[in-house]
Amino acid sequence: xxxxxxxxxxxxxxxxxxxxxxxxxxxxxxxxxxxxxxxxxxxxxxxxxxxxxxxxxxxxxxxxxxxxxxxxxxxxxxxxxxxxxxxxxxxxxxxxxxxxxxxxxxxxxxxxxxxxxxxxxxxxxxxxxxxxxxxxxxxxxxxxxxxxxxxxxxxxxxxxxxxxxxxxxxxxxxxxxxxxxxxxxxxxxxxxxxxxxxxxxxxxxxxxxxxxxxxxxxxxxxxxxxxxxxxxxxxxxxxxxxxxxxxxxxxxxxxxxxxxxxxxxxxxxxxxxxxxxxxxxxxxxxxxxxxxxxxxxxxxxxxxxxxxxxxxxxxxxxxxxxxxxxxxxxxxxxxxxxxxxxxxxxxxxxxxxxxxxxxxxxxxxxxxxxxxxxxxxxxxxxxxxxxxxxxxxxxxxxxxxxxxxxxxxxxxxxxxxxxxxxxxxxxxxxxxxxxxxxxxxxxxxxxxxxxxxxxxxxxxxxxxxxxxxxxxxxxxxxxxxxxxxxxxxxxxxxxxxxxxxxxxxxxxxxxxxxxxxxxxxxxxxxxxxxxxxxxxxxxxxxxxxxxxxxxxxxxxxxxxxxxxxxxxxxxxxxxxxxxxxxxxxxxxxxxxxxxxxxxxxxxxxxxxxxxxxxxxxxxxxxxxxxxxxxxxxxxxxxxxxxxxxxxxxxxxxxxxxxxxxxxxxxxxxxxxxxxxxxxxxxxxxxxxxxxxxxxxxxxxxxxxxxxxxxxxxxxxxxxxxxxxxxxxxxxxxxxxxxxxxxxxxxxxxxxxxxxxxxxxxxxxx
Amino acid sequence: xxxxxxxxxxxxxxxxxxxxxxxxxxxxxxxxxxxxxxxxxxxxxxxxxxxxxxxxxxxxxxxxxxxxxxxxxxxxxxxxxxxxxxxxxxxxxxxxxxxxxxxxxxxxxxxxxxxxxxxxxxxxxxxxxxxxxxxxxxxxxxxxxxxxxxxxxxxxxxxxxxxxxxx
Numbered sequence: 001x002x003x004x005x006x007x008x009x010x011x012x013x014x015x016x017x018x019x020x021x022x023x024x025x026x027x028x029x030x031x032x033x034x035x036x037x038x039x040x041x042x043x044x045x046x047x048x049x050x051x052x053x054x055x056x057x058x059x060x061x062x063x064x065x066x067x068x069x070x071x072x073x074x075x076x077x078x079x080x081x082x083x084x085x086x087x088x089x090x091x092x093x094x095x096x097x098x099x100x101x102x103x104x105x106x107x108x109x110x111x112x113x114x115x116x117x118x119x120x121x122x123x124x125x126x127x128x129x130x131x132x133x134x135x136x137x138x139x140x141x142x143x144x145x146x147x148x149x150x151x152x153x154x155x156x157x158x159x160x161x162x163x164x165x166x167x168x169x170x171x172x173x174x175x176x177x178x179x180x181x182x183x184x185x186x187x188x189x190x191x192x193x194x195x196x197x198x199x200x201x202x203x204x205x206x207x208x209x210x211x212x213x214x215x216x217x218x219x220x221x222x223x224x225x226x227x228x229x230x231x232x233x234x235x236x237x238x239x240x241x242x243x244x245x246x247x248x249x250x251x252x253x254x255x256x257x258x259x260x261x262x263x264x265x266x267x268x269x270x271x272x273x274x275x276x277x278x279x280x281x282x283x284x285x286x287x288x289x290x291x292x293x294x295x296x297x298x299x300x301x302x303x304x305x306x307x308x309x310x311x312x313x314x315x316x317x318x319x320x321x322x323x324x325x326x327x328x329x330x331x332x333x334x335x336x337x338x339x340x341x342x343x344x345x346x347x348x349x350x351x352x353x354x355x356x357x358x359x360x361x362x363x364x365x366x367x368x369x370x371x372x373x374x375x376x377x378x379x380x381x382x383x384x385x386x387x388x389x390x391x392x393x394x395x396x397x398x399x400x401x402x403x404x405x406x407x408x409x410x411x412x413x414x415x416x417x418x419x420x421x422x423x424x425x426x427x428x429x430x431x432x433x434x435x436x437x438x439x440x441x442x443x444x445x446x447x448x449x450x451x452x453x454x455x456x457x458x459x460x461x462x463x464x465x466x467x468x469x470x471x472x473x474x475x476x477x478x479x480x481x482x483x484x485x486x487x488x489x490x491x492x493x494x495x496x497x498x499x500x501x502x503x504x505x506x507x508x509x510x511x512x513x514x515x516x517x518x519x520x521x522x523x524x525x526x527x528x529x530x531x532x533x534x535x536x537x538x539x540x541x542x543x544x545x546x547x548x549x550x551x552x553x554x555x556x557x558x559x560x561x562x563x564x565x566x567x568x569x570x571x572x573x574x575x576x577x578x579x580x581x582x583x584x585x586x587x588x589x590x591x592x593x594x595x596x597x598x599x600x601x602x603x604x605x606x607x608x609x610x611x612x613x614x615x616x617x618x619x620x621x622x623x624x625x626x627x628x629x630x631x632x633x634x635x636x637x638x639x640x641x642x643x644x645x646x647x648x649x650x651x652x653x654x655x656x657x658x659x660x661x662x663x664x665x666x667x668x669x670x671x672x673x674x675x676x677x678x679x680x681x682x683x684x685x686x687x688x689x690x691x692x693x694x695x696x697x698x699x700x701x702x703x704x705x706x707x708x709x710x711x712x713x714x715x716x717x718x719x720x721x722x723x724x725x726x727x728x729x730x731x732x733x734x735x736x737x738x739x740x741x742x743x744x745x746x747x748x749x750x751x752x753x754x755x756x757x758x759x760x761x762x763x764x765x
Numbered sequence: 766x767x768x769x770x771x772x773x774x775x776x777x778x779x780x781x782x783x784x785x786x787x788x789x790x791x792x793x794x795x796x797x798x799x800x801x802x803x804x805x806x807x808x809x810x811x812x813x814x815x816x817x818x819x820x821x822x823x824x825x826x827x828x829x830x831x832x833x834x835x836x837x838x839x840x841x842x843x844x845x846x847x848x849x850x851x852x853x854x855x856x857x858x859x860x861x862x863x864x865x866x867x868x869x870x871x872x873x874x875x876x877x878x879x880x881x882x883x884x885x886x887x888x889x890x891x892x893x894x895x896x897x898x899x900x901x902x903x904x905x906x907x908x909x910x911x912x913x914x915x916x917x918x919x920x921x922x923x924x925x926x927x928x929x930x931x932x
Contacts, residue, residue, distance in 0.1 A: 008863055015871030016859040016878060018805020018845045025804040116790070194906050195809040195817050195872040245807070245872025246906050278810040486870025486907050649866045653912055657869065660909030685814035690904055693897040699911045 002495045002505045003713060006649035010491045010510055011243070011484065020243045021513075023215045024275065027201045031271035032061055034263055035118040036256075037108040037125050038284065039100035042353040042678025043134035043147060046098045046127060049108050054124035059117025062267055063125070065108040066096040069262070074229040077322045078218040078252035078359060080460050080523045087460075090159065090320035092150055095229060095259045100129070101149050101318035102353050103678040104283040111263055111272060134353035134678050138315040139292060142350045149318065149351040157351040159316055160324035164335055164345040172307035172342035178298040181379045186744040187367040188670040189290040189315065191282050192360055193690050196245020198276045198285055202261040204269020205238075212257045213240045217247040217485050218524030219514040222254050229258035230265070237261070241514040247485045248661070249359030250286045252526045253321055282683035286358030287671060289326050289349075290315040293371040303385050305394065307342035310334045312371070314349045314357070314364075321358040324349040325459065330364030330371075336402065337372060337451040338394050353678050355671070359526060361658065362720035365452055366665055366727065373448040373728035374743060377735060387447055387732070388418060388427075395449055396615075405611045407453055411706035414449060417617040417639040420702045421447075425619045425637045434736060440765050443634070445621045446732025450724035454612040454717035455529040462529065463607040465520030466537040468497065468545045470600040472591060474569050474584030475507035476545070480537060481522020482530040484512050487719050488650040489530045495646055496535055496713055500542030501549075502566030503583070520603060528614065528717030531646060532708075536606035539712040545602035549583060552590050552600070557581065610710040614717035616640035618662070618725035622733040626761060629752035631734050633663060637700035638722050644707050644714035651718055655701045658722025664691045666727030670746050689748075774838035779847030787834045793827075794818040796834035797844060805845035805875035809904070816903030819876035820844050826883045826902075845875040848882065858882055858920040865916035869907035877903045881917045885924055893918060 014020035039046075049065040075089035082088050096106050108125060112118035135141040141149075141157045149157050173180075200214035210230070216222050219239040227234040244251065260274040276285065294311040314327035324347075331347040376394075380387045392415060400409045422428065430445045437443070455462050467479040478497045484490040494508040511519065522534065550561045553571045557564070557580045565572050570579040571586060590598050621635040638659050645651045668689040672681040682688045707714030727745060734752075735741050740759045742751055756762060775784040778801060787796050792811075797803040797820070806829055809815035813828040820829045821843040822836075848856040858881050861867070868874050880903050884891060891899065896914055905913065 006866075009866070009868060011871065012863040012868045013855070015868045015874050016845070016862050017849055017855060018803065018875045020871050021804065022807075022872065024798075024808070029799065192906070194870070195815055195904060196807065196870070197809065243871065245809075246870040248906065278812070278814070486872075488869065653866045653869060653908060656909035656911045657907045658909075661906070663909075684812065685810050685904065686812075690906070692901040692904060693910045693914065694901045696897075696910050698893075698914075699909050 002498045003646055004644065006647055007491060007495060007505055009488055009650065010494055011512060022196060022243050022245055023199045023213055026213055026242055027273050028271050031201055031273040032111045032113060032267060033115055033118055034272055034274045035110050035122045036106050037122050037127070039103060039105040039107050041100065041129050041131050042103040044100055044129045044131040046100060046107055047130050048128045050126035054110065054121035057117055057121050057124060059113040060121045061111040061113060063108060063110050063121065064096065064263065064266055066098040069095040070231060072229060072231050074225060074258060075320065076225060076254045078221050078524065078526060080221065081224055082460065090323055092153060093319045095262050102355055104355065104680070105318065106284065109259065109263055111267055136352050136354050136673055136675065136678055138313045138350040138352055141352045142313065142348055149353060159320055159349040159351055161346065161348045162324065162328055164331060164343060166335055167342035169307045169309055169342045169344035173298050175306050177301060178306050179301065179383060180296065180298055181382050182296045183375050183378050184743060185293045185295070185371040185374050187291050187370050188745055190288045190665055190669040191671055191688065192248040192250040194246025194248055194250065197278055197281045198251060198255045199274070200257050200260045201271055201273040202264040203271040204264060209236045209238055210261050210264070211238045211240065212261050213242065214257050215244045215251060216241050216257070217251045217483055217526060219483065219516055220481055220521050221524060222257050223516045225254035226258050226261050230262060239516045241483055243512065244485050247525065248361045249363070249526065252359040253286050255285055278685060279683040282671060282688060283355050283680045286321060287317065287355050288360040289357040289364065289367065291327065291330065291367040295371060295375045297375065297379055299379060299383065303383060303390060303393065305338065305340035308340045310345040312347040314347065315354065316349050316351050317354040317356040318351065319356045321356050326359065326364040330368035333365065333368045333451040334372060336396055337449065338376065339396060339400065354673060355680065361661055361723045362452065363527065365450065365724045366662065369448060369450045369724040370728045370745065373725065374731055374741070377446065377732040378741060381735065391447065391449055392418065405453060405458065407611050407613045409613055410709060411641065413615045413641040413704055413706060414617070416704035417615065417641060420639045420704060421617050421619045421637045424700050424702055425621060425635055427619055430621060437737070440626045441623060442626065442737040443621065443623045444733040444735065444737025445619060446729045446736055447617065447619050448725040448728035448732060449617050450615065450721060452614045452717055452721040452724060454527065454532045454614050456527050457608060457611050461607065462533050463605060464522045464533045464537040465603065465605040466541040467520050467603040468541050468601060470545065470587045472584065472588045474582055474587055475509060476501065476503065477509050477511055479511040479519050480534055481514060481519050481524065482534040483514055483525045485525045487654060488647065489534065491650060492531050492646040493534060493538055496538045497542055500539050501546050503569050507569055528719040528721065531715050532612060532711055532717065533608060535711055535713045535715060536608055537604065540606050541602050541604045544604055548600050548602060549586060552586055556586060556589060612708045612710055612716035614642050614721050616721060616725065618729035620726060620729035620733045622730060622737060624734055624737045626738065626756060626765060629749040629756060631667065631730065631747055631752065633667065633697055633730060635697055635700065636726060636729065638725065639702045639704060640718060640721060641704040641706050642718035642721070643711060643716040644705060645703060646713060646715055651703065652701045654718050655722040656699045658720065659699050659726050660691060660696060661723040662726030663696065665745060666730040666747060668695065668746050668748060772835050774835055776837045776839060777841040779843060789835055791834045792830050793820070793832040793834045793837055794829035797829060803844050803846055807872050807876060809872065816880065817873050817876045819879045819903060821879055821883055824886065826880055845878055857923060858885060861916040861920040865912045865919060867908060867912040867916040873903060873905040877905065877913055881920070884917065885921055888928065890925055891921065
């Protein structure tokens with residue numbers, strides 16, 4: 001068995017030596033380069049683009065503007081195609097836009113021989129705009145009379161609204177003696193800030209097909225979107241995905257691949273490279289949806305819920321991208337994490353004149369976890385209840401079943417995770433220690449649970465394919481459509497394949513670079529789905545391959561299949577554990593058999609109709625310097641139930657990264673918009689505060705390893721969940737330390753100063 | 766018409782003397798990537814913020830994206846490729862990154878390794894907090910830095926122990 005062991009990453013050697021090839025490392029040197037002209041107004045129409053001066057610049061190959069692109073609106077979300085037209089993603093943008101909808105929208109593109117020429121040409125372009133009023137607040141944008149952002153599609157800015165109704169909220173709140181707790185909570189726009197910016201290059205091959213090599217999480221989906229944007233049959237597009245330098249959901253979108261492919265076509269299919277700058281990554285890729293949220297809970301004096309109400313707005317920015325599905329997932333947590341008989345929940349996704357929001361690690365759940373877990377703390381504070389006990393008593397009980405997703409909570413996950421977190425951080429002692437503090441520097445400790453569900457069934461198809469090819473030496477090539485983006489899935493997949501077929505880990509060669517001409521279909525890296533979904537396809541394909549090998553083994557050894565097995569790359573007779581031959585000997589004999597040669601291989605698709613909850617908790621300990629308005633994170637622990645760990649060290653590393661993103665979300669990060677112009681003010685790593693080494697304490701991690709019964713390997717989501725609960729745990733720790741509730745992220749000195757002032761905290765020092 | 770200006774420079778690259786003609790406006794990172802195929806030198810911001818392009822020049826840490834290629838003339842430049850022996854044996858700090866699971870997407874990894882190599886070459890013993898301070902110029906979005914600090918600490922302790930053993 002290699003599953004459950006912390007094998008070294010299969011790609012680590014290539015990455016520490018610089019040999020791993022990323023997109024830019026593969027681009028031919030003679031490729032043309034491009035720069036994009038971005039709008040300098042937040043909303044309006046391009047009246048004209050004067051290219052005459054720019055075209056005179058030496059090295060400029062071609063300039064294309066919004067007036068040149070095909071009238072083919074296309075969607076960009078990294079969702080699988082839906083056979084149901086009503087469920088397909090909103091197609092609301094063109095390759096370049098005449099109607100510009102945010103400060104930075106794509107107006108024109110310069111193709112040039114080098115960046116000096118391209119940059120000079122961009123500066124020489126003269127654009128005339130007709131300006132429209134703009135709106136950057138999602139609640140205001142949802143109101144009547146707001147400037148219309150997509151008037152050709154709809155007569156308001158509400159991309160979608162959905163609701164949940166359980167019981168009767170209005171009747172339930174009439175129960176006598178109820179205690180009302182109400183709060184507004186706000187999570188800001190943040191950006192993925194993977195270290196490799198998005199980059200792609202496109203060229204036309206012989207036969208007229210278009211190849212795009214791109215830093216993407218979703219090659220098979222990008223293929224479809226590029227074809228849609230060009231108006232081409234899907235099979236004429238080929239996407240190659242090399243190693244990628246992080247994605248976190250930003251690259252779960254068709255970003256600039258469609259434009260790059262179209263630009264290449266404008267220069268006869270010559271290779272064209274579109275290398276996005278850091279500034280463009282912040283403004284012109286995707287961001288996390290900002291979400292203002294309003295929650296009212298009605299509680300009985302015994303600390304049980306009578307009724308709950310949620311209103312949630314999602315700031316979509318200028319184009320639909322992933323659209324309403326993000327806030328719909330966020331809303332879904334509300335009635336489930338703390339079930340109640342009477343729930344009224346509404347969510348709106350609203351267009352604004354801002355950078356486009358899409359998928360980002362945990363897809364609405366860091367936002368929802370902040371809203372929900374701040375509110376729970378507000379309840380226990382108001383009612384003077386124990387925060388941990390309240391959570392234990394009111395959170396989703398063991399055996400909870402959701403009829404829509406078919407998810408079930410099989411284990412006592414929440415209590416196990418809380419128990420482990422409490423022990424690791426010495427919670428009980430610290431709660432006592434930090435009671436009744438005075439003075440300018442105070443400490444606090446806070447808790448948060450989180451809710452997450454793996455994968456996207458039944459909202460979208462969940463399908464994954466796998467191919468295994470047996471080599472003459474008994475090793476295999478493993479191909480899936482699921483993508484390695486840094487999380488370590490190639491290693492986990494190799495472990496799964498080795499155990500299923502009966503091979504040694506070193507005999508599994510993972511084909512890491514997806515190429516849609518070669519690799520079978522997989523939807524890609526999102527929804528923390530790959531070890532869960534990919535696991536089914538690997539298990540099924542591995543069993544098919546094993547059955548084929550054993551059939552041949554029967555022929556060669558004269559032993560019935562029933563008493564044969566494959567162990568560590570050997571054909572073994574199970575009755576006496578004798579090794580009869582190696583898989584390599586078998587593969588060679590069968591491939592070169594003069595009578596009946598066979599290249600042994602297996603391929604299959606597995607489409608699942610199940611889903612899995614993946615829960616856990618964070619506890620954070622902070623020190624607040626009140627005069628400095630600074631909260632310092634001293635300790636933080638995350639405990640997860642993600643089922644059986646395929647590779648414990650890799651799992652732990654995943655949790656570290658998610659916690660780090662949660663810490664950034666909690667304390668540091670926010671993409672700032674100039675209210676006067678709609679321009680992003682901090683589109684670089686100097687002004688956008690990404691947490692560095694000094695902003696982290698050591699990160700404590702543990703797991704409650706309950707096998708997930710629906711998975712062949714007992715596993716479920718881990719990639720995204722760790723980002724959910726750190727921010728509210730930190731907020732609740734600051735509340736314990738100071739008595740002040742910070743309801744808006746990030747909890748930086750600016751926020752703390754305003755809230756401490758409002759609370760009169762400085763006067764108490 | 767844009768006049769291109771080239772200069773011939775000679776410098777030591779990963780232990781070997783090289784001579785090349787380079788555009789005077791070009792960055793060291795572009796030259797190392799484009800002219801020498803050193804793909805370990807990554808570009809994440811091109812303004813010296815992220816640290817992905819970190820190399821050592823005369824033993825000092827530099828963001829090669831804001832270091833002009835012509836400034837390398839006469840100097841000694843070291844990248845991650847230069848830490849690997851001719852027979853393919855990787856260095857202790859590279860091995861520590863593998864062993865401590867300090868690698869995820871791998872894009873910040875070579876730059877981090879070069880910053881760490883610089884620290885290890887000082888022969889000083891750093892506390893964990895000091896390591897965090899010294900390495901704050903390199904950004905990583907995948908790891909939360911925990912395993913990176915572990916890897917650097919482990920390699921540092923091993924090198925110091927080896928040195929103490931020799932003395």
